[in-house]
Amino acid sequence: MDFRIFTEPQQGATYDDLLAVARTTEDAGFDGFFRSDHFLHMSGDGAPGPTDAWITLAGLARDTSRIRLGTLVTAATFRLPAPLAIQVAGVDQMSGGRVEMGLGAGWFEAEHTAYGIPFPDVKERFDRFEEQLAVITGLWTTPRGETFDHDGSHYPIVDAPGLGAPDHRGGIPIIIGGTGKRRTPELAARYASEFNSVFRPADETRDLYARVRAACEDRHRDPDELTLSAANVVCLGNDDATLRRRAEAISRDVDELRASGFAGSSDEIVDKIGRFTEVGTTRFYLQVLDLGDLDHIEEFAATVVPQLP
Template sequence: MDFRIFTEPQQGATYDDLLTVARTAEDAGFDAFFRSDHYLHMSGDGGAGPTDAWVTLAGLARDTTRIRLGTLVTAATFRFPGPLAIAVAGVDQMSGGRVELGIGAGWFKGEHTAYGIDFPDVRERFDRLEEQLAVITGLWATPAGRTYTHDGSHYPMVDAPALAKPVQEGGVPIIVGGSGKRRTPALAARYASEFNAAFQSPEESRVLFERVRAACEERRRDPDELTMSAVGVLCLGDDEATLARRAAALGRDVGELRRNGFAGSSDEVVDRIGRYAEAGATRLYFQVLDLADLDHVEELASTVLPQVS
């Protein structure tokens, strides 16, 4: 099992805020620092405003040394796949091969409306996602010196130079997630190195993992090639006062967080981790929403990780 920190900077965070959390996570021994890819806050006033995911990850690639970096998840509606493949490969080069690309169909209509981004119906969004995955992986897999052509409905490409290349052998690892019953498992089985069950209970996650494993078997791919992961909000407190304070800072109820996240005492969080492990997860993302509470990250590392590593 490995453990990652996941943040939501669209709620209001500067690059320096993200760098501080990423370095704290790196020093504390976490495997990765991930961020969402959103342009509009979902509650509150948005604070300092959003930052672009791949711009900030490029900075973190140079300002950190060990920790892996990535998105949960980039929306396929935000960028053309050719330029996205170039950007991600460039950040991979800048980081020395520490980048991962989480990508999804996009779901938040409000940010699309706010920033003038097309928001087609869900079927077309999944069509675009599937084609983006084909293009991105095709560009990275094209041998040096060759060109790449794609005869697609949404992103036709002719004689693309298929540069720049990631430094990771085989390309940047791709993460696909979601609760779709048919297309999501099929896309994960075809393109991903990781499947992520976001904000699902251990029992719900088990069902999603089983669907992806079945989709792998249909493609005659070894299901064990995919990492199965889950994500949930963190609210740790070994006394009720600390727990209540941290829940209040998130605007959430302690009882609700205990039911749906990694919340409660260190022993409770360890138990929750164990339930996800039993469901088949080998990687967990802890969603840290209060980026000013660096003690939260450090306490998770010092009180929980030693019991489960």
């Protein structure tokens, strides 16, 4: 079981804010630091403004030494797949092989409108997503000295030099998540090293895992090759005042957080995580929304993690 800190910088964060969180994450013993890949805030004003996910991760690749780094998740609508493959491979090399990439079809229409990014219908987004996965993994797994071609309707590729990542046999790990009943499990079974359940209770997470494991079996892939993970907001408080203060800092209700997230006392959170481990979760992404509360991260590491296997 491992734990990763997951941030939402579009809500308002500078690079220095992210660096402070990433270094606290590393010092506290967590396995990784991940960030969303969004340009538009979803509440508040997002000040001081957006940052680019892969530019900031490139900085963190040099400013940290141990933790895994990545996105949860990059939208396939944001970037052309071949340049994205080059970007991510470069950040991976800069980190010494510590990068993983979450990739999704894209969903936040207002964000696309705000920044002039085309937002096709859901079928086309998934078609593009599937083709991006083929291009990115194809480039990463083509040996150096050879070229890659892809006869695609959206992203045709001709004689592109391979980008075989030296620190990852088979390419950089890809994370796929979502609640789709057919294409999402199929794509995870085909391309992913990890399947992620995002903001879902344990019983729904169990059903998502079952679908993706069945898709692996349909492809004659061992389902146990796929890491099963879950992401949820964290709000730890071992007394009522601390819990209420941390909930208010992220504009959330304590009772709602207790019902839907990893919230409450250390013992309560251990119990909630236990329900996820029972359905097969072995990796947890802890969504930390107040990036100024570094004590929150340290307290979770000191009071929750030691109680877990």
